[in-house]
Amino acid sequence: MAPPSGGGGGVGIIRYGAGNIFSLTAALERLGIPYGMINSEADFEKFDRYIIPGVGHAGAAMHKLEQTGLVPTIKALTKPTLGICVGMQLLTSYSEEGDSDLLSIFPIKTLKFKESNTYKVPHTGWNQIFPEKENPLFKNIPSGSHFYFVHSYFIEYDKAYTLSSATYNNEFSASIWHDNFYGVQFHPEKSGVYGETLLTNFSKL
Amino acid sequence: MDQINTQIKSTPFRGRGGLSKRIIPCLDVKEGRTVKGVNFVDLRDAGDPVELAWNYSRQGADELVFLDITATVERRKTMVELVKSVARQINIPFTIGGGINEIADADALLNAGADKISINSAAVRNPALIDELAKAFGVQFVVIAVDTRSIGNKNIVHLNGGRLPTERETLEWILEAESRGAGEILLTSMDHDGTKNGFDNGLLKIVNDAVHIPVIASGGAGAVQHFVDVFEKTNVDAALAASVFHYGEILIPDLKAVLKSNNIEVRI
Numbered sequence: 461m462a463p464p465s466g467g468g469g470g471v472g473i474i475r476y477g478a479g480n481i482f483s484l485t486a487a488l489e490r491l492g493i494p495y496g497m498i499n500s501e502a503d504f505e506k507f508d509r510y511i512i513p514g515v516g517h518a519g520a521a522m523h524k525l526e527q528t529g530l531v532p533t534i535k536a537l538t539k540p541t542l543g544i545c546v547g548m549q550l551l552t553s554y555s556e557e558g559d560s561d562l563l564s565i566f567p568i569k570t571l572k573f574k575e576s577n578t579y580k581v582p583h584t585g586w587n588q589i590f591p592e593k594e595n596p597l598f599k600n601i602p603s604g605s606h607f608y609f610v611h612s613y614f615i616e617y618d619k620a621y622t623l624s625s626a627t628y629n630n631e632f633s634a635s636i637w638h639d640n641f642y643g644v645q646f647h648p649e650k651s652g653v654y655g656e657t658l659l660t661n662f663s664k665l
Numbered sequence: 666m667d668q669i670n671t672q673i674k675s676t677p678f679r680g681r682g683g684l685s686k687r688i689i690p691c692l693d694v695k696e697g698r699t700v701k702g703v704n705f706v707d708l709r710d711a712g713d714p715v716e717l718a719w720n721y722s723r724q725g726a727d728e729l730v731f732l733d734i735t736a737t738v739e740r741r742k743t744m745v746e747l748v749k750s751v752a753r754q755i756n757i758p759f760t761i762g763g764g765i766n767e768i769a770d771a772d773a774l775l776n777a778g779a780d781k782i783s784i785n786s787a788a789v790r791n792p793a794l795i796d797e798l799a800k801a802f803g804v805q806f807v808v809i810a811v812d813t814r815s816i817g818n819k820n821i822v823h824l825n826g827g828r829l830p831t832e833r834e835t836l837e838w839i840l841e842a843e844s845r846g847a848g849e850i851l852l853t854s855m856d857h858d859g860t861k862n863g864f865d866n867g868l869l870k871i872v873n874d875a876v877h878i879p880v881i882a883s884g885g886a887g888a889v890q891h892f893v894d895v896f897e898k899t900n901v902d903a904a905l906a907a908s909v910f911h912y913g914e915i916l917i918p919d920l921k922a923v924l925k926s927n928n929i930e931v932r933i
Contacts, residue, residue: 480775480776480778482749482752482776482777482778483752483778483780486752486753486754486778487756489753490753490754490756515803515805516803517803575877576877577874577877580876580877580878580879580902581877582804582805582848583684584805584848584849584879584902585684585685585687585727585879585902585903586684586685586687586727586932587683587684587685588683606685606932608757608758610758610780610805626683627683628683628684647758649756650756650757650758650780651756651757652722652756652757653756655756656756
């Protein structure tokens, strides 16, 4: 694992015990993006942007995040911050998973997919995303590109906050954006060349 | 505009809501080296699973499955090393299977960067393992591999690469696995495997219609049309093959072009 870069464009990965980050750090290494870990409040100033990773249960993840004591600092961040998968869902106000109140950086909700034979849950695989706004996060990524999703809960579509949309049974937010906060429901570290492009774009925000 | 047209054309039966059908090459690995013959022209080392995997990801494979058949006491260590090297180099999801018997195996592979693990015999012998794995790591991490062979007029679960019949009827076992927390089913028809006569579309349709989790078809791929058939006739989520890809008999870009021309949703 690379040593903390100490500013200079580095990405700080917020550690709170929710999920494995080997593939994410491997992708950052392949792309030559400096990164390090954030375990305490003092670590934030070492980096110029932040990633909130996360897999698993949103309610459980929120509980773990609260235990770190980092929540007030995260809500007050002014540098580019990207939530991935459950890390993105944490940015919303509420999740049906565990009936959980979340960070409320985005005043929108995380809901469960309706399950059927036609629409299996979890939504697993490559789906097309369609950017709805101009934003450098999607620079050089054509509309309709495929990204890799694995999730049972989705963030509702919202005209104000949805940065790109996807459809699986219903339209939902494949990514969200508000000021310096971004979230992606898919896994850029597993989404081929366009996923890598997105991570590179984020490293330049 | 083309993208909008594609969306409208993709009926639920042809890739729901834009979700692509997945094409998955499977690599057999022993002690860190691929074992089945591989006939790629540009490979420096055809026995290197990482180089092969990288090549497949460049060709447009949607996912990879590594089946580790290492039988030594060092098995877990060699699998972890393999998974780490793959995760460092490859930018698509991958599953690792072979001899995973306990939570500790799964935990080590997750931490090494595996997206999913595939369990076969251990789950049949101890079905509660599925519950434990799903609870510990989430259902999306747990693929249940089922090798099936028909005996009389029944489909029966087999172990040891199809050599050892069990007491379990295939559909009944798959439904139990789903209810215990399987996130995906990898169904290999041992009657079709190696024949190159096409997938077992009859059984695959029955299974796919009965479950609410993704199904990967395996066994029998010999031609591009077999992939068109399996998606059109059964609506499974993914199709897996080994030798037709390894020997270059089917190139993934060609395969996907044909699928797309048949209005089957694929990632190009």
